[in-house]
Amino acid sequence: MFQLTxxxxxxxxxxxxxxxxxxxxxxxxxxxTEHEQQQ
Numbered sequence: 001m002f003q004l005t006x007x008x009x010x011x012x013x014x015x016x017x018x019x020x021x022x023x024x025x026x027x028x029x030x031x032x033t034e035h036e037q038q039q
Contacts, residue, residue: 001030001031001033002030003030003031004028
């Protein structure tokens, strides 16, 4: 699980993939993957 950046959120909103950040309560959303995050 990782938190999206402002740029990633803006890109996804512009593609209508997610609602505006204001609809999400003003917080940056988290994303989940099937694979373990590499560090």
